[in-house]
Amino acid sequence: MISIENEQLNNLRVLSRERKAAAILRRMERMRGEGASISTQEFRAHHSRQRRLKLCQVDLHRSQKSCQQLDQDGGHSEPVESWFWPPPPPKPEEEEGERVAEEEEVELEADEQLSILTAYLRQEYRYCLWCGSRYDDHESMAAECPGDNREAHDE
Numbered sequence: 001m002i003s004i005e006n007e008q009l010n011n012l013r014v015l016s017r018e019r020k021a022a023a024i025l026r027r028m029e030r031m032r033g034e035g036a037s038i039s040t041q042e043f044r045a046h047h048s049r050q051r052r053l054k055l056c057q058v059d060l061h062r063s064q065k066s067c068q069q070l071d072q073d074g075g076h077s078e079p080v081e082s083w084f085w086p087p088p089p090p091k092p093e094e095e096e097g098e099r100v101a102e103e104e105e106v107e108l109e110a111d112e113q114l115s116i117l118t119a120y121l122r123q124e125y126r127y128c129l130w131c132g133s134r135y136d137d138h139e140s141m142a143a144e145c146p147g148d149n150r151e152a153h154d155e
């Protein structure tokens with residue numbers, strides 16, 4: 001009987017030791033400021049996602065302008081896809097409903113649009129947005145252009 005009680009007592013002691021240890025660890029983590037550094041990391045990740053998205057939109061807009069220029073120089077009066085060219089400024093006489101309906105046609109994210117448009121400009125015109133130049137042929141483009149995205153040109 002006594003030995004069982006002792007065992008229970010021991011279990012209780014172990015439990016409370018573990019609980020205390022956990023509490024101390026938590027306190028130490030708080031003191032080291034790990035909570036803060038994790039949220040800083042999250043903030044940075046969020047911030048760089050926002051930055052990437054912003055750059056994507058900037059690049060997309062520049063690609064759309066280049067695409068319109070190159071298409072028109074090549075004798076095309078219409079874009080292959082409506083969003084390949086910069087969106088026309090909204091006309092004041094247009095109904096709000098019509099404009100919204102038009103905008104809903106495009107369901108791709110800016111980064112998806114950018115990669116499709118980049119592929120089109122490279123294939124069709126051997127044009128690289130980030131090199132800022134047109135190549136004579138696909139061979140010289142492959143040799144001189146580091147890749148089909150912004151990161152490749154940053155290095």
Ligand SMILES: [Zn+2]
Pocket residue numbers: 128129130131132145146147153
């Ligand atoms: Zn390039």
